[in-house]
Each structure stands twice: as C-alpha cells, then as structure tokens.
Amino acid sequence: MNLKLKVWRQKSATAEGRLAEYEARNIPPDASFLEMLDILNEELLAKGDEPIAFDHDCREGICGSCSLTINGIPHGPVNLSATTTCQLYMRKFTDGQTIYIEPFRARSFPIVRDLIVDRSALDRIQRSGGYVTARAGSAPDGNAILIPKTEADSAMEAAACIGCGACVASCPNASAMLFVGAKVSHLNRLPQGQPERHQRTLNMVKKMDEEGFGNCSNHYECEAVCPAEIPVTVITQLNRDYAAASVSKAVS
Amino acid sequence: MDAVLGNAPRASRHAAPNHSSYSTSAVNFLASFYRSSIGKKWIVALTGLALIGYVIGHLVGNLQIFGAPEKINQYAEFLHSMPRALWVVRSVLLAAFFLHIFTTIKLATENRAAKGRTNEMRATTSPKPAKKTMVVSGLLVLSFVAYHLAHFTARITDARFEKLNHDVHTMVILGFQNPLVSGFYLLSVFLLCLHLSHGFQSVPQTFGLNSKSLRNAITKGGQALAWIIFAGYASIPLAVLLKQLTPAH
Ligand code: HEM
Ligand code: FES
Numbered sequence: 001m002n003l004k005l006k007v008w009r010q011k012s013a014t015a016e017g018r019l020a021e022y023e024a025r026n027i028p029p030d031a032s033f034l035e036m037l038d039i040l041n042e043e044l045l046a047k048g049d050e051p052i053a054f055d056h057d058c059r060e061g062i063c064g065s066c067s068l069t070i071n072g073i074p075h076g077p078v079n080l081s082a083t084t085t086c087q088l089y090m091r092k093f094t095d096g097q098t099i100y101i102e103p104f105r106a107r108s109f110p111i112v113r114d115l116i117v118d119r120s121a122l123d124r125i126q127r128s129g130g131y132v133t134a135r136a137g138s139a140p141d142g143n144a145i146l147i148p149k150t151e152a153d154s155a156m157e158a159a160a161c162i163g164c165g166a167c168v169a170s171c172p173n174a175s176a177m178l179f180v181g182a183k184v185s186h187l188n189r190l191p192q193g194q195p196e197r198h199q200r201t202l203n204m205v206k207k208m209d210e211e212g213f214g215n216c217s218n219h220y221e222c223e224a225v226c227p228a229e230i231p232v233t234v235i236t237q238l239n240r241d242y243a244a245a246s247v248s249k250a251v252s
Numbered sequence: 253m254d255a256v257l258g259n260a261p262r263a264s265r266h267a268a269p270n271h272s273s274y275s276t277s278a279v280n281f282l283a284s285f286y287r288s289s290i291g292k293k294w295i296v297a298l299t300g301l302a303l304i305g306y307v308i309g310h311l312v313g314n315l316q317i318f319g320a321p322e323k324i325n326q327y328a329e330f331l332h333s334m335p336r337a338l339w340v341v342r343s344v345l346l347a348a349f350f351l352h353i354f355t356t357i358k359l360a361t362e363n364r365a366a367k368g369r370t371n372e373m374r375a376t377t378s379p380k381p382a383k384k385t386m387v388v389s390g391l392l393v394l395s396f397v398a399y400h401l402a403h404f405t406a407r408i409t410d411a412r413f414e415k416l417n418h419d420v421h422t423m424v425i426l427g428f429q430n431p432l433v434s435g436f437y438l439l440s441v442f443l444l445c446l447h448l449s450h451g452f453q454s455v456p457q458t459f460g461l462n463s464k465s466l467r468n469a470i471t472k473g474g475q476a477l478a479w480i481i482f483a484g485y486a487s488i489p490l491a492v493l494l495k496q497l498t499p500a501h
Contacts, residue, residue: 006372019372072375100373107368170377172384173363175289205290214366215289215359217383218454224377232457233464240460242290250281 001027001090004098005040007052010111017111019100029091033076034059034066036090037101053114061087061227064162067169068115069102074166074225084164084227104169108176108212119165121211122179126163128207129200130183132192145191158186160228167222167230173214178222180208181234188241198245205242289362292355297458299352300451306345307444311484318491321421321500328420353394360387382450389447396440403427422499425492434489445482449475 003024010017027036034056041051057065066085070076076088093099101115109117147155158181167178184201187193193200216235223232285291313331316324331338382389399409404427407413416423428434452474456462462470491497 008371069371069373072371072373073377100371102371102373105367105369105371107366172367172376174366174368175363177289205288209289212366213289214363215293217359217363217386218450218457219376219380219383221377231464233462233467236457236460236462239290239293239458242288243294243460246281246285246288246291 001029001095006100008102009114013110027090031090032086033088034086053116055116059086064164067104069169071100074104074169075227082227082229104165106168106174122163122165125204125207129203151189155186155189158182158234161230162228166225170221170225173217175216176208176213177216177235178230180204181238182230185234185237198248201241201245292359293458295355297455299348301455302348324421325418329418382446389443393444425497425499428489428492434493437489438486441482441485445478449478452477
C-alpha cells in the first residue's frame, strides 16, 4: 500500500509545530499503524532525517501508551470498533488514502515532541484517590467477601480502563470525566471501595479540576473512541457519587 | 475503621500542597460545590429543569387559545388574580434563567480553555448539531424572550394592544397575523426545541439517574418530547397565518 501522510512535527514543548507531508510506500496491509510509522522512520533515518516521535509500549492493546489522533479521531476511525492505535491495521485503510496523524490534544496534555504528549495529569488524578488505602495483603479467599455477579461485572467493566487518554483527546471540552468516572466507579462499585467512597470521589474530582480538564457536556465522543469500551454510565455514577459525597461532607 | 483505612495517613501522604481547597464545612458547601466542575453541571441541570417546567406549563396555557375566546382570557385573568404568586414564580424563573446562562457561559469558557489548540483535522464520530449549538441556540432564545416579553407581557411594541385590556385571545391573533412576528417566533421555538432535544436527555445524566437499560428511552424520549413541544408552540402562529384562528370581534 502507498499512503500520503500529514504528520504533526514539533521539536519540543515550546517549539512551534506544523504538519509535514510524507509518502509511506510499500506498506504491507497487515502492518499495524505503528509498524507503518516504523517503516517510515527507517526510511527517514536512512536519509539522515529526524524520525517521527510517538508513544508506544506493549503494542498489544493493554498498556495504554500508544496514542495518535488519526484523521481527527483518537486511535483512528471508530467504525473499526474499539481499538488502540497499536491494534489498528493498515488493511483498514485504502491504497492512496491521505491520513492526518496528530497528537492527543488537550491543554492538560502538553506536547513533549512530535506526537508524544505528557499524560501524567491522569496519573496525578489516580494518585489522588484511585486506590484502597488498606494494605490488601495476598489474594483473599474466594467468596470471603460476597459480591453479586452484576456488581462484579460492572466494576470489571469500569476497571477495563487502560488510561490512554483518548477520552480527553476526543472531547470537545477536553474533559477527563470518562477516565475519572471509570476509576471512581471501579472502586465505588465494590465492597472494598466503600469506606473511602466519598473522600475518593471528592479528591479525584478536585484533582481533575485542578489539572485543568474541561466539563462534560454529554457529547459522548469519549465512549465512541474508548478502546476499552467504557460506557458513559460511569460518568452518570460520578455525577451521582460526587453530589452524594458533597452533601454527606456538608452535613457531617 | 478510619484508623485502618482512614483518611488521615492518606491526607498526609497524598494531599497536594498549596491548591485552593474545596472547603467541606456546611457553610461553604454551596460555594465549593459551585466551584467544582460537576457542581456547575448540577446547577445547569437544576435551572434547566425549572425552565423546562415553565416551557411545558406555558404551552399548556397557550393551547387554550384553540378553545372559546373566553377560555384563554379567563385563564389570563386567573393568573393575574394572584399577583403575589405570579411575581414569586416570575422571580424564580428569572433567577433560574440568569443562573443557567451565567453558569453555561462559564462552563463554555472553561471548556474552551481546557481544549486549547485544536488539531488541523477535526472530526466527530457522529453528527451532533444540537450539542454543538447549545450556546448559540440558548442565546437566541434569550433574545427572543426579551422581545416576547416586550410584545405580549409589557405590550410596548404594538399600539393596538393598549385598548385590549384582558383580551389575550385577540392580542395573540393580531400579533401573529404579522408574518415577521410569526416567523421570528417559529425560528425561536425551533431553536429552543433544538436546545431541549439535547437538554432533556442531559438532565438524568447530570443527576446521576441514567443507566444502561434506561439510556435509549431517555435519549429517544427526550428528543420526542422536544419536538412535541415544538409542534405545540408552532401550531398557534401557523393556525393564525392559515386563518384557522381569527379574532372574535
Ligand atoms: C427557556 C430557556 C431554556 C431552557 C428550557 C433550557 C434548558 C436546558 C437544559 C435542560 C439543559 C441541560 C442541562 C444538563 O446539562 O443536564 C441545558 C443546557 C445548556 N443550556 Fe439551556 N435552557 C434554556 C436557555 C438557555 C440560554 C438562554 C442559554 C444561553 C447561554 C443556554 C445555554 C445552555 C448550554 C450552553 C447548555 C449546555 C451545558 C453543558 O452541558 O455543559 N440555555 N439547557
Ligand atoms: S502500545 Fe500498549 S496499548 Fe497500544
């Protein structure tokens, strides 16, 4: 396959960036999107040019490191079903197609270089309450704490979040509420999360606001691009739990 | 339990220093709630709900114009027979309206700042005309409300209305016989209902009452309700323009 690429190049956090054009030639249809960039980078290196910098790690869709906004959509066109950029294959594109490759954009995700953005704001939100303080020890006996199947399932659904930040990048408001909703719901839906439920919710929302993320206005773009298929009902739960936690704090 | 799982060790280990704290005392509850992103969303939804209540109530009142002329005139007299209640309702609505506008504009400004620079290629996963135009549709509704109040409540835009006293029936029909007045009215209620086609379904989500099983019904039901309301409001100027409604005298 041959493709025309328009790639965001930016030397440093403070440098002015721009779209640069490249031809990706002889790309096997079974290459992943990142492998396509690897092939292009080999060519750039051979010519003595600076390779395109992008984030990646596991390349199997579980670590949340890869990013890229592809033709305006984080992790690429959504009609291809939930996927990360590393699990997106070139056969899903057509020969000769023009592809825009840009970073995950948000004020809270400053660009480090080219397509790499700093997503540590999400880690700081996680550190503000996305855990259970008690030392958990080794795995508890099976069925020592009974959890109804439906609750276990809905907690697992929220826990599937890999923290990639596509929700923020897709949101016209750069809101992190799908991420925070997933992290809050995951623990607030389980018995182990109950003692710190209110404090966790208040702390994580406070940190989310401090980090400068926007406010959800129910566009639901996040849900459409989420590679882990986190539903926006985690945001429903966040809205509910936040109000409950605020009232509970006020009257206690 | 707090000693084991509690907040004290966490607060000292994890609390980030020197950021504005969301005070937790009851006195500051409202202020800190309002300062938070989710608190503002709750205010928008609460005030939106109050406005929706009015939009529906007002429609039910207006539709009485299709009855005998006395019917809507008696209804208007009934409302004016309790001036105190009328002013309480008006004040609450006015406060809700301004709080709604103030808060949504604040949210929109914050959101723009949070997004910062956008990508060159912009795309969404599906078309979203109502959602993208909330501020514009809202502000046009605001300009309509100002005109509408001047027109039918203060009656300062049309000299003929002065002689009509409580004859609301004739006033509305005379008013809508002007195609410009009717056209602006139709456009405005269209925009209001576009606003509500996203607004209705947003309220349960903001209040934490959405769920996987209810979701489809909430979305479809909200949109249907918005367009039913549009049909109701639009029917009056259309009936006047099509001469189905004519002055009694
Ligand atoms: C009769 C008039 C109005 C009614 C009935 C109404 C109703 C609503 C409702 C129900 C919502 C959804 C609340 C939620 O997010 O849960 C909403 C949202 C919104 N309204 Fe209004 N509204 C009215 C006037 C206005 C005006 C004058 C503005 C002008 C700025 C405005 C701007 C907005 C915006 C921007 C949102 C989206 C907020 C967000 O999701 O972040 N509205 N409105
Ligand atoms: S590289 Fe790990 S999820 Fe894509």
